[in-house]
Amino acid sequence: MRTIDRMVAGFRSFRAIYYEQRPERVASLVEGGQKPEILLVACSDSRVDPAILMNAEPGELFVVRNVAALVPPYAPDGHYHGTSAALEYAVRDLKVQDIIVLAHSSCGGVSALVAATKHETMPDREFIQPWMSMMAGAVGDEEPAKASQDTLRQSIRNLRSFPFVQNAADLGYLNVHGWWFDMKEGALYRLNEDDGQFVRIE
Ligand SMILES: [Zn+2]
Numbered sequence: 001m002r003t004i005d006r007m008v009a010g011f012r013s014f015r016a017i018y019y020e021q022r023p024e025r026v027a028s029l030v031e032g033g034q035k036p037e038i039l040l041v042a043c044s045d046s047r048v049d050p051a052i053l054m055n056a057e058p059g060e061l062f063v064v065r066n067v068a069a070l071v072p073p074y075a076p077d078g079h080y081h082g083t084s085a086a087l088e089y090a091v092r093d094l095k096v097q098d099i100i101v102l103a104h105s106s107c108g109g110v111s112a113l114v115a116a117t118k119h120e121t122m123p124d125r126e127f128i129q130p131w132m133s134m135m136a137g138a139v140g141d142e143e144p145a146k147a148s149q150d151t152l153r154q155s156i157r158n159l160r161s162f163p164f165v166q167n168a169a170d171l172g173y174l175n176v177h178g179w180w181f182d183m184k185e186g187a188l189y190r191l192n193e194d195d196g197q198f199v200r201i202e
Helices: 003-021 023-032 082-093 108-117 128-135 144-159 163-170
Strands: 038-043 061-066 098-104 175-182 187-192 197-201
Touching (some): 003 023, 038 082, 082 163, 144 187
Parallel strands (some): 038 061, 038 098, 098 175
């Protein structure tokens, strides 16, 4: 069976679980609107799907995914800022209580950035390098796992450069979390913003 056909079968299974076995859950989400408490910024990587990793249900996570789970700096310049738009909607309209930025090991976007830092020959891409270049100052000549932790530290600093994020955090309405997923070990780490260290979540 081709994967695309398995996705269609997967949808039938989803429909059976949520529309036939638990219709009240769907009805309340449709009629009452979404009220997620968490915004999660994750990587587009097919191996780190937040809903699967967190065992989340429909309505629980407001998710924005991009290459390498980066939060860009606050830049209200009228350009096309997809991640910033999702952040604005989640914080100002949905009023989420927590923001998680979820970075991970073996990240292709970070590997491209590290290769560029070392001036290694890279495939010529029109959008990946400019996107990753926002982290050029955060990453040195280091191995990719360390580099992805450095990009996560910088994403958290960038997150706090949005006035509506920092204001809500200062007022105690919003908590900011940097999480790092070690894909090989199956372990989750939490960034301690005070000392910049990662602590394993048991
Ligand atoms: Zn990634």
